[in-house]
Amino acid sequence: MASATETLLSILDLEPLEHNLFRGLSPQVGWQRVFGGQVIGQALVAAARTVEGRAAHSLHAYFMRPGDPAVPIIYQVERIRDGKSFTTRRVVATQHGQAIFSMSASFQIAEAGFEHQIPMPVVPPPEELPSEEEIKAMVMESAPEPVRRYWQRERALELRPVDLTHYVSREPLAPAQQVWIRVTGMLPDDPDIHRSVLAYASDMTLLDTSLFAHGRGVFDRDLQVASLDHALWFHRPFRFDDWLLYSEDSPSASGARGFSRGQLFTRDGILVASVAQEGLTRLRQ
Numbered sequence: 358m359a360s361a362t363e364t365l366l367s368i369l370d371l372e373p374l375e376h377n378l379f380r381g382l383s384p385q386v387g388w389q390r391v392f393g394g395q396v397i398g399q400a401l402v403a404a405a406r407t408v409e410g411r412a413a414h415s416l417h418a419y420f421m422r423p424g425d426p427a428v429p430i431i432y433q434v435e436r437i438r439d440g441k442s443f444t445t446r447r448v449v450a451t452q453h454g455q456a457i458f459s460m461s462a463s464f465q466i467a468e469a470g471f472e473h474q475i476p477m478p479v480v481p482p483p484e485e486l487p488s489e490e491e492i493k494a495m496v497m498e499s500a501p502e503p504v505r506r507y508w509q510r511e512r513a514l515e516l517r518p519v520d521l522t523h524y525v526s527r528e529p530l531a532p533a534q535q536v537w538i539r540v541t542g543m544l545p546d547d548p549d550i551h552r553s554v555l556a557y558a559s560d561m562t563l564l565d566t567s568l569f570a571h572g573r574g575v576f577d578r579d580l581q582v583a584s585l586d587h588a589l590w591f592h593r594p595f596r597f598d599d600w601l602l603y604s605e606d607s608p609s610a611s612g613a614r615g616f617s618r619g620q621l622f623t624r625d626g627i628l629v630a631s632v633a634q635e636g637l638t639r640l641r642q
Contacts, residue, residue: 361512365513365557368383380429381403381430390424391424397560399553404446405549412464412548421457433448443465444463448462474628477626492521514538516537523574533569534605539599543598544596555621560587585614587634595623601623602622603619613637619633
């Protein structure tokens, strides 16, 4: 039986159909729609398959329709530009004859230049925080049924939140959190795979952060929540089979939309990626 990490890698290993055309599948885990991070990761894989000798440094994506996990997703790559230093690709994902997602991605040759970064927040290392098994034991009994189902599934990604208050409290909290995150198994050495897995994981927990200020959660039945757009920048090399700190905040919520930002740091404080996302946070009538 394949491990959760092997299953994740198989999801990101797209089937080539034709020149610039790829097909991706979704895991059959009972979700009514495709996880947004899966589409981001698969689209980045599709774009990277059309580029040689250059690494992705940014992507900007829009979610247009919910994905259907029961049918394949077709990714069409458009080769916008191949310049001396930068390469640009556009990817459109379709199902049932309609676009569900679009993404622009930029790739760059390796270059030296100015270097600076913000410092990593001071937080406990992941080894000093409760493991997922310990978190399950603490929150399972009082958690809502959707939260219990979420924690009970075998997953390729392990999360260790620095603060567990929002799992057990309905009080309004500061719209910020820090979460250690990593793949549970080993990944191949290919940097493209590590970038694609990070892209997959970058959609996790961001939308939650925008709801903390209101004492709400993404599993609340009276909320309609979904990722609307997503931007990701890769700054420096990293491995995603070691812990990264995902430091997030939500500067604003308005118009039934929550805006969140995130930075990902290695355990020794190197900033490797930044994320920004706006998500739908609509109260159902």
